[in-house]
Amino acid sequence: MVSHDAWLQSDLVKELKVLAYALWDKGWGERNAGNISVRLNPQQMAEWGVAEMASTQWYDLPKPVPALAGQHMLMTASGAFMRHVKENPEQDLGLVRFSEDGSQFTPIAGYAGGGRPSSEMITHLLVHAERQDKGQSVIVHTHADWLLLMSHLHDQSSEAFTKTLWRMCSESLMFFPDGVGVVPWMLPGSLAIGEASGELAKTHRLILWAFHGVLAAGDSLDDAFGLIETAEKAAMIYCQGKMAGRDLPGISDAQIVSLGKHLGVTPIYELDGR
Structure with a gap:
């Protein structure tokens, strides 16, 4: 019989606790800033006994997400302080099940004390829906200082913003040739910012919310x-x-093109020198 808290003792949760603390330690997770979600794979579900976990109360999503119908997710709680996740995972983390039509969710573990999943859940779901066929199961959102400041100083078009980051250091093109999608300021936690992020997630793993923070999709917590x-x-x-x-x-553009050829990656945006 699987222990009811097997998920809390898992390697994934251990890694998430380390990451959450690192976000705070970098100054990116002030107070209750930031949130993390991971779509569960069949092995995790089997090892944790997820199928046997009872559904509790069902809640309507602001918008159905059929691509995630019947799936399960690990997600930080609304109001969770990143620096406290390692001490209170049973309160600051939880597992969520989605209905068979993707229109509702129900907490099935964690969120002790009556907690709920992150208030930015709908953004996570709409980005997950676009990235799951591209191999990414993890979404991390945090308030990275310099990216936030740059959104005040720079043209907010995705192409211009991306090209500037590519020009600053060689590793940029190496790790995000698909660029950074920029969302102009929108109400945090709203369906509008979720839909805008989901649209950009069709082509970008990194999404910047102007004057707010950044969101990344990865195939692991470390990757994101x-x-x-x-x-x-x-x-x-x-x-x-x-x-x-x-x-x-x-x-220079010509050097970026040369770097892309050397790395075997194709920049998402056109550059002089192609």
Whole structure:
């Protein structure tokens, strides 16, 4: 018989606790900022006895997400402080089941004390729906300082923003040749920001919410976190150049094209020198 708290003792939850604390330690998870979600695979469901977990109360989603119908997800709780997740995983984490038509959800474990999944759940779901066929099962949202600042200083078009990050350091093109999709400021937790993010997720794993934070889709927690770290480093270089009174020209278009050929990746946007 599977222990009722097997999921809490799993390697995935151990990794998530470490990541949540790292987000806070970097200054990206002030108070209850940020949220994390992971779609469960068949092995996790079997090892944790998910099928035997009873549905509780069903809640309507703001918009049905048929692509996730009948699936299960691990998600941080609404109001969870990232620095406390490692100490209170039974309260700050939980498992969620989606209805067979993808229009409702029910908590089935965790969220002790009457908690609920993240208030930005609908954004996570709409991004998961677009990325699940591309191999990504993890979504991480956090308030990365330099990317947030850069959204104040830079043209917010996805193409212009991405090209500047590519120019700042070689690793940018290496890890996100599919660029950064930029959403102009929208009400956090709203269906509108979820739909805008879902649309960008069709082509981008990294999505920046102007004046708010960043969201990354990855095939693991480390992958999603690493994407954010890479973009954040490039944004830091850009912003510190601005603070020094300089516009850094960085890597030229021709050099980016050459780098892409060397790495075997194709930049999502056209560049002079192709």
